[in-house]
Amino acid sequence: MAEKEYTLYPNPITPNSAILFDEELCNGCNRCIDFCRTDVLMPNPERGKPPIVAYPDECWFGGCCAGACPHHAILMVHPMNQRAVWRRKETGNLYRVCVENELEENKRPPIVE
Secondary structure: OOOOOOOOOOOOOOOOOOEEEOOOOOOOOOHHHHHOOOOOEEOOOOOOOOOEEOOHHHOOOOOHHHHHOOOOOEEEOOOHHHOOOEEOOOOOOEEOOOOOOOEOOOOOOOOOO
């Protein structure tokens, strides 16, 4: 019986882009792959390139990959339903429940792919 060769390809593009890599900062060390709890990343076959997000819909948005990146090349893109913010009625400042410090408002432009 002849042996077959198999290759893993990422899923087709989905509405969810859980993780974005800054290709200028990422050196392809693949440390994020080791720390990902849900195995959504796979090594890029091209050496020195960012990992491939193989299963973006499986991401738990825990941020382990971003925290493990020594070059800070990973941006977590949370779904819209997880981007809820709270404002104090008295001051209008943003805050998180059970966190003492006020949050700074996000003034970054939206990510466009």
